Amino acid sequence: MSLLDRIRYCQERDTARFRRFLVTGRPLGWIAQELGERLRGFPGVFAVSSEAVQLADGLDSAERRTRAVGDVMLRLREEGWFPGWRGEAFAVAPSFHAAPLLQLERAAARAFGVRCYCVQLNGIVERDGELQTWIARRSLSKPVGPGKLDQIVGGGQPVGIGLRDNLIKECAEEASIPAALARQARPVGAVAYRRQAGDLCDDEVLFNYDLLLPPDFAPLNADGEVAGFELWPLARVKAVLAESDEFLFDVALSLIDFLVRHGVIGPSDPDYIAICEGLWSAPPEGAA
């Protein structure tokens, strides 16, 4: 296994198992065949063909779409379609800064294969000129990736809150980082992927941030989502990423970007170019 394997994993595509999800005629997601067939049961909300799932004609505003689709999602949740239900509304839009065409619950958004956004934080400590970073072990109760290794803070981007405020909120909940410290986090770029496998098409943009933490700061989880934290040298992060799938697969993408930016992965690596180009392997914004 290698770092490039982590990236290739994020690039798997199997469009045959999915049909497009269109809103106002725009392809904004991918729905697994089985879920698509189930949506035929709600003809007042979904117009389903063998190729695509669209919304019924009458749903001509974001409010109407959100309410009608939301009602169906609650019903399907009872049938067990969305195991990771969170009660967190995600925006479905043609681009990040565009007005949402509807809102979808987080687990449903994932099942609909719409582009999701999240904030990912590298909590960095400098000791004797060497960088280390805080690594979290995800709680066994997390619906996605229980027990996997993670960055110190990371979270989906729900509607109704800005990226930076969301990051500050997650910093408090996940690692008890005070707001004044969290505000020093620096945006350092975004990475993205689309992975179509099994019943899920994950289409995600990760907004990455670096935060230099005082050497005496120790993260403390406040929301039960983290089992524990450890401070790791960057070389260990690289080795564990390359040699195992211990890290949550999308967190791996954010961490590889971190290691590239800090020179821990360098051009003497034969995969360097493939790694750099693979950090953005999702289709361009607005493209099908």
Add this chain to the structure above:
Amino acid sequence: MSLLDRIRYCQERDTARFRRFLVTGRPLGWIAQELGERLRGFPGVFAVSSEAVQLADGLDSAERRTRAVGDVMLRLREEGWFPGWRGEAFAVAPSFHAAPLLQLERAAARAFGVRCYCVQLNGIVERDGELQTWIARRSLSKPVGPGKLDQIVGGGQPVGIGLRDNLIKECAEEASIPAALARQARPVGAVAYRRQAGDLCDDEVLFNYDLLLPPDFAPLNADGEVAGFELWPLARVKAVLAESDEFLFDVALSLIDFLVRHGVIGPSDPDYIAICEGLWSAPPEGAA
């Protein structure tokens, strides 16, 4: 104009004006129609069709290809085809770490549209917690981009020298940065583009490096390629990039990456996602 315009400029494609350049059957470059027609005059070296330029059958080793093509290049140079002739050999290979299939003079490599590699350095100074960076004004005698703004150090990657040694050499020649200081430069990622316009298909991977310079260090050009240096706040770099084409167009790509990594361009910019994804807009390594 905007930062995104700088990126879009690097993405212009007009394949109709070019034909493929194939070596051992692999598409490794793009040659403008007019140059392709001229190469018909050397049937012992080039097999030219309306679609592609290949090498003649007998040229079955890198040495033979380099010598035969080199002789033609010298002849065409006399005819004025390669104004920026440098006498610097570039490798033509299916990927960066692969063995070269032939070597081509730098200006000829550009006219053949083969992928070129270069090292780009951000010379950073920290003052009162704020970052500044050294900006160079290219000499008016440079064959490419005379008088344009540039990073403190940048250079093509010729054969026969490693990336880091090349960077250290360029640091000495272009800015009199001592080797001991230059060695502290940190690789921070690569960006890439392919731009097909006019008679040139530029296909380039830029290996980016950051180097923190002492506040009392002042660069001094030693090879006549730089007219002068100035220390700029990052906000000024961003403004001039967005509002003018003063910077050499590929240097702009490297500098936008620099500004993204240092948080000067952040996610509140409506073009942030398009900018991040545009930093690698060349086709994947090994792809046509």
